[in-house]
Amino acid sequence: MGEEKKVIVFALGAEEYGVEVEKVRTIERMQPMTRVPKAPDFVKGVINLRGVVIPIINLRSRFGLEEQAISDASRIIIVSAGEFEVGLIVDSANDVIDLDTDNIDTPPEIVGGIKAKYLDGIARVGEERLLVLLNLEQVLNRDEILQLERLGE
Template sequence: MSTPAATDTAPACEYLTFTLGAEEYGVDILKVQEIRGYDTVTRLPEAPDYIKGVINLRGLIVPVVDMRVKFGLEHAEYGPTTVMIVLNVGQRVVGMVVDAVSDVLQLDAARVSAVPDLAGSAIDRKFLTGIGLVDERMLILIDIERLMTSAEMGLVAEALDALETEAA
């Protein structure tokens, strides 16, 4: 069974690739607003552990999600290659902390395979668009829009709404 994204897309899509541990992931480059070095965040009380907090990005309060924690990977120390990818998803701007940004790759539909059954995986299949094949590497393609706007990530919106209400 093929995913809709793997067969119904334009001839080629560009992905920003990044690493989390030993795995390489990709997100649609059109969702990326900017890439920044990791900076200190303001922690929100009672926020889920994967929400590191918020940053002030040129006057806009932006929630920051640690993708290692979100995907249930082992904890890693933040270092000089740790970056924050600022994304435009839904009606919000969201920061995503990753180990490192790799490259921008163009993949045509022929190089994207369907998502295999991932029973017991920390990543729900519905948040993946496929597996990109690049030379000898495999790239896990994330539907970042669906992931960040999902009900479970809706906690980001609730936490921000509470913060904005307190500030008013």
């Protein structure tokens, strides 16, 4: 048996994704955002969270998926990307689970329309369930991180 890895499970449509617990700062309900001029389309704005300005990204837009109306289940997952924090809008945040690293496979080239560069792997959970693990460094590439850092200033 491999190492245990704790992940937060969230959903975009019918697909389940995971991000390592260590990279998640908090999970928040949706809240009003301030739009930022000239920001990339997937950047929905910024929020002031306990005195810190945090850029908010719609993961559906980032991955080129069809946008969906915000619902009561929608959440903002605040993650740390290197030196700063960013919020990810997801359809719902469901669970925290332990994964055995032996059950994590290299991702195929494309999963649910999302390019493999955004993925860390595919985890098998039980008999039926697959979980797509995100590579946050690629979801927010270096140039975009620099651009987002400027939004927060």
